[in-house]
Amino acid sequence: MSELLKIEGLTKAYPGVVANDGVGFSVRPGEVHALLGENGAGKSTLVKMIYGLVKPDAGTMHFAGAPYAPTDPRAARTAGVAMVFQHFSLFEALNVAENVALGMENPPPMRQLSGKIREISKAYGLPLDPARLVGDLSAGERQRVEIVRCLLQDPKLLIMDEPTSVLTPQEVDILFHTLRKLSSEGTAILYISHKLEEIRALCEGATILRGGKVVGSCNPREKTARELAEMMVGAELKVTDRAERSFGEVVLKATGLSLPPMSQFGPALKDVGFELHAGEVLGIGGVAGNGQEELLATLSGEKPSIPGTVTLMGKDISSLGPNGRRAMGLLAAPEERLGHAAVPAMSLIENAILTGTMRKPLTKNGFVDQAAAKRFADEIIAAFDVRTPGSHVAARALSGGNLQKYVIGREVLQNPAVLIVNQPTWGVDAAAAAAIRQALLDLAAKGAAVIAISQDLDELMEIADNFAALNEGKLSAPRPTQGLTIEEIGLMLGGAHGMQEATA
Amino acid sequence: MITLVRRPTPSKLWTYATPIVAVIATMIAGGILFAVLGKHPVEAIRVIFWDPLFGANAGYFRGQLLVKAGPLILIAAGLAIGFRAGIWNIGAEGQYIMGALFSAWLALKMYPTESHWLFPAMIVLGALGGLLWAMIPALLKVVFGTSEILVSLMLVYVAENLLAYMSFGPLKNPEGYGFPGSRNLQDYPSAYNAELFAGTGVHWGVVTALVAVIATYILMHRHITGFRIRVAGEAPRAARFAGVIPARLVIFCLGLGGAFAGLAGMFEVSGPSGQITDSFNVGYGFTAIIVAFLGRLHPIGILLAGLLMALTYIGGDMAQLVLGLPSAAIQVFQGMLLFFLLAFDVLTNFHIRFGRAGA
Incomplete structure (x- = not known):
C-alpha cells in the first residue's frame, strides 16, 4: 500500500459538458501533489468529488487501501480528507475559536478548543489568537483559521484550492513552511493552482488536466514554468508584445483621496495620491480586501470624493458621477463581472448600453437606438473574439473569460483617455488573459493611460510601467517596475502583515 | 429526487406560458376548493369566467x-x-x-x-x-x-x-x-x-x-x-x-x-x-x-x-x-392566481430534472 489516494476512471458530466472524463491519478502519503489546469479544465469538479460534494457518474476511488465513495463532506472528513476552499466560509462577527467550532462535528468546550488552537498554530508556525474577531483579520490570517480548522481533524489528505491567491509573497513563504512540515509528518497535500513557479517550488508530483482529461503528469521540479504552461494550455504561449512607450502629460491625478469604509469590515482609503500620465500603465498590487474595490469605486465615480481630490486633465472631477466621468473620457471595469460590470440576466446588447451611452451614439433624445446598440455589441464581440452564439445571449450564459473580454472590450472600444480595471484577468483562462493584457498594452500604446489593479504580481510585472502597492487602504509611492524584485514588492505590500512565524 | 437546474438564459417560452398555466392551475385548484364547499366545480368556474362575458346578462x-x-x-x-x-x-x-x-x-x-x-x-x-x-x-x-x-x-x-x-x-x-x-x-x-x-x-x-x-x-x-x-x-x-x-x-x-x-x-x-x-x-x-x-x-x-x-x-x-359562494372563497381564488404564478415562474429560470440526487 504505497498510495494514499488512488483514483481511476473518474467521470462526471453536466448537461452539455463533460467536466471530468476518465480521470485517474494517485497520491502517496506525505506527497505534495499539484493539480494543474486552466479554468474550466475540471480541477474543481475533481476535488469536489474527492471531498464528497459531487457524486461521480463513473469510476472508483481508493483511500488508504479501502474503497472510498464519500456521500457528503462529513464522510470525507471522517475518512481523513480535509479541504481549504479558495473562498473562506467564515463569520466575520464571530471570533476565531467560535468559527473553528462551527466547522467541527463535536466541538470540545471553548476553553479546551482555544488551547488546542494555540497548540496547533504554534506547532505549525501559524500564529493565531483564538479570541480575535475574524472580521479584524487579514486574508492570510483568515486562511490560517481554515487551515487550523482542518488540522484539528488530523487529516491524512489536505486539499488546498488556490491558497496563495490572497497572500503576499512573505505570507506564501510562511504557508509553504507549514505545508512542508505537514508533508514531512506524512500528511499528503493536494495543491490546486495555476501559479507555476509556486508549484515548482513546492510540489513533488503534478497531474495536468485539460478539458476534463488528464493530459500528462510530471515532476514539476524537472520542468520549466513555460513547459508546464504549454502542457496546461496545449499550445505554444504567445508572449505579450510590449511596445516602447513614451509618457505624455499627467491626465489623472489624485491628492489626499480618502474614503470611509464601504462595509463594516471593509478598509478605508487613506490619503491616496498618484499621478498618471498619458501612455502609462500603472499597476496597483495588493492582497484583495485592502481597498481595491474602494479605489475603483471612487475613481470611477460610483463613490464621489471631496472636491479637489481627483482631477482629470486639469479639471476637478471629484464630485462627478460615473456618467459625468465617462463623458470626459474616464472609463472603468470593476472586478465583479456578474452584477457589477455586467447585468447577468440581460443580453450582451443591453450590457453594451449599460456603460456605452455616454461615448457612443446609442441613444437619440434619451431613446435607446437598438440597432446601434446591437452594432456596438457585435463590434465588441468581433474585436475581442468573444465566444458566444450572438449578441442576444444573456451575460450570465458566457464563461468567465469570455464575459471579461466583453467587459474590457466594451470600455476599450469607447476610446478612453483613462481606463481603470480591477482584477482584469481574475478567473480567466490563459489565452483570454493574454488577449486582455495585450488589449491594455495596445490601448496605452495609443496614448491612453491605464490603471490595472491586480493581485497577480506576475501580470503587473508584465504590463505595468510603474508599480504601487495598496495595503490597508494606503497607496505606496509608485516605482518603476523595471528592476523591482519580488522581495521589494512583498515589502511594499506590507510584508507578512505583521505576522511572524512562531517557530523560526 | 427532483432537482432544479438553472437555465443559462431565461426561457422565452415559459415567460409567456406561465401566466396561462397559472390561470389553468388556479381553475383546477379553485374547482377543488368549490367542490369541497359543496358547489359544482365546473359550474362555479363557468359562472366566474364565462357568464360575465357571454352569459344571460x-x-x-x-x-x-x-x-x-x-x-x-x-x-x-x-x-x-x-x-x-x-x-x-x-x-x-x-x-x-x-x-x-x-x-x-x-x-x-x-x-x-x-x-x-x-x-x-x-x-x-x-x-x-x-x-x-x-x-x-x-x-x-x-x-x-x-x-x-x-x-x-x-x-x-x-x-x-x-x-x-x-x-x-x-x-x-x-x-x-x-x-x-x-x-x-x-x-x-x-x-x-x-x-x-x-x-x-x-x-x-x-x-x-x-x-x-x-x-x-x-x-x-x-x-x-x-x-x-x-x-x-x-x-x-x-x-x-x-x-x-x-x-x-x-x-x-x-x-x-x-x-x-x-x-x-x-x-x-x-x-x-x-x-x-x-x-x-x-x-x-x-x-x-x-x-x-x-x-x-x-x-x-x-x-x-x-x-x-x-x-x-x-x-x-x-x-x-x-x-x-362565500366572498372569502373568491378572495382565496384570486390569491391562488398569484401563488401559482410565482410557483410556475420558477420554470422561467430553472428546469426540473427528475432522478437520483447528483445523478
Whole structure:
C-alpha cells in the first residue's frame, strides 16, 4: 500500500459538458501533489468529488487501501480528507475559536478548543489568537483559521484550492513552511493552482488536466514554468508584445483621496495620491480586501470624493458621477463581472448600453437606438473574439473569460483617455488573459493611460510601467517596475502583515 | 429526487406560458376548493369566467369589466415600474384613497360652482394626493433607510382611518340626513367623470389607464430611463456603475406609482363610486399587485391581466349571488392566481430534472 489516494476512471458530466472524463491519478502519503489546469479544465469538479460534494457518474476511488465513495463532506472528513476552499466560509462577527467550532462535528468546550488552537498554530508556525474577531483579520490570517480548522481533524489528505491567491509573497513563504512540515509528518497535500513557479517550488508530483482529461503528469521540479504552461494550455504561449512607450502629460491625478469604509469590515482609503500620465500603465498590487474595490469605486465615480481630490486633465472631477466621468473620457471595469460590470440576466446588447451611452451614439433624445446598440455589441464581440452564439445571449450564459473580454472590450472600444480595471484577468483562462493584457498594452500604446489593479504580481510585472502597492487602504509611492524584485514588492505590500512565524 | 437546474438564459417560452398555466392551475385548484364547499366545480368556474362575458346578462357585465379593469391596470402599470427596480410599494391602496380624498375635497369645496377647470384640477390633485402619500415611505427610505414595504403598507391603514374620518366628519354631506358619506359627485356635472360611450363602461379613468400602458411601455422598453430602472432591479451594483443614483430612483418609482394610484382613486370617486364613504376602497391597490405580476411587470401583460382580474371580480360577485359562494372563497381564488404564478415562474429560470440526487 504505497498510495494514499488512488483514483481511476473518474467521470462526471453536466448537461452539455463533460467536466471530468476518465480521470485517474494517485497520491502517496506525505506527497505534495499539484493539480494543474486552466479554468474550466475540471480541477474543481475533481476535488469536489474527492471531498464528497459531487457524486461521480463513473469510476472508483481508493483511500488508504479501502474503497472510498464519500456521500457528503462529513464522510470525507471522517475518512481523513480535509479541504481549504479558495473562498473562506467564515463569520466575520464571530471570533476565531467560535468559527473553528462551527466547522467541527463535536466541538470540545471553548476553553479546551482555544488551547488546542494555540497548540496547533504554534506547532505549525501559524500564529493565531483564538479570541480575535475574524472580521479584524487579514486574508492570510483568515486562511490560517481554515487551515487550523482542518488540522484539528488530523487529516491524512489536505486539499488546498488556490491558497496563495490572497497572500503576499512573505505570507506564501510562511504557508509553504507549514505545508512542508505537514508533508514531512506524512500528511499528503493536494495543491490546486495555476501559479507555476509556486508549484515548482513546492510540489513533488503534478497531474495536468485539460478539458476534463488528464493530459500528462510530471515532476514539476524537472520542468520549466513555460513547459508546464504549454502542457496546461496545449499550445505554444504567445508572449505579450510590449511596445516602447513614451509618457505624455499627467491626465489623472489624485491628492489626499480618502474614503470611509464601504462595509463594516471593509478598509478605508487613506490619503491616496498618484499621478498618471498619458501612455502609462500603472499597476496597483495588493492582497484583495485592502481597498481595491474602494479605489475603483471612487475613481470611477460610483463613490464621489471631496472636491479637489481627483482631477482629470486639469479639471476637478471629484464630485462627478460615473456618467459625468465617462463623458470626459474616464472609463472603468470593476472586478465583479456578474452584477457589477455586467447585468447577468440581460443580453450582451443591453450590457453594451449599460456603460456605452455616454461615448457612443446609442441613444437619440434619451431613446435607446437598438440597432446601434446591437452594432456596438457585435463590434465588441468581433474585436475581442468573444465566444458566444450572438449578441442576444444573456451575460450570465458566457464563461468567465469570455464575459471579461466583453467587459474590457466594451470600455476599450469607447476610446478612453483613462481606463481603470480591477482584477482584469481574475478567473480567466490563459489565452483570454493574454488577449486582455495585450488589449491594455495596445490601448496605452495609443496614448491612453491605464490603471490595472491586480493581485497577480506576475501580470503587473508584465504590463505595468510603474508599480504601487495598496495595503490597508494606503497607496505606496509608485516605482518603476523595471528592476523591482519580488522581495521589494512583498515589502511594499506590507510584508507578512505583521505576522511572524512562531517557530523560526 | 427532483432537482432544479438553472437555465443559462431565461426561457422565452415559459415567460409567456406561465401566466396561462397559472390561470389553468388556479381553475383546477379553485374547482377543488368549490367542490369541497359543496358547489359544482365546473359550474362555479363557468359562472366566474364565462357568464360575465357571454352569459344571460353579459351586456351589463361587459361594461362593468372596463370599470373594474381601469383602476387595476392604471395602478398596476405604476407599481410595475417600481417592482422592476426592486422598490416594493405595497401601499397603493392608501395612495388610491388619498388621490380620491384630495380630488373630492376640491370638488366638494367648489360645489356647486360649475367650471371647465374643475375636472382637470381634480385630476392634478388626485395625482398629487397619491404622490405625496407615496413620498412618505420614499423619503423615510432615502433618509433613514426604512423598509418601503412596511411603511407603505402601514400607511394604507392610516389612509383608511383618514377616509372614515372624512366621510363621517369634514366631507360629510350636509344634506345627507345623517347618513355617512359625502355628496354624490355624479350629481355635480363639473366634477362628474361620466361614461364616455353609453354601455361600454369607458370613462376618463379607462382612457388614462390605456395611455398609462402605452406611456410606461415607451418608458420601460424604449427609453434609457426605463433601461436604468430595469438594471437597478436586476443588479443594483451594476446600476450604480451605470450612473443610477439610488435615492433618486426610489423617489421616482414611488412617486410615479403613487401618482398613478392617486389618479385611479380620483377617477373612481368622481365616477363609478361617486362619493367618499368609509367603504370607498375595495382593494384595487392590493389586487393591482397581483395584476402587475400576472402581467409579467410588462405593460401589455398588465393590460391583459387587469382584464382577467376584473373578470374574476365580476364573476366572483356573480358566484356569490348565484351560487352562494362565500366572498372569502373568491378572495382565496384570486390569491391562488398569484401563488401559482410565482410557483410556475420558477420554470422561467430553472428546469426540473427528475432522478437520483447528483445523478
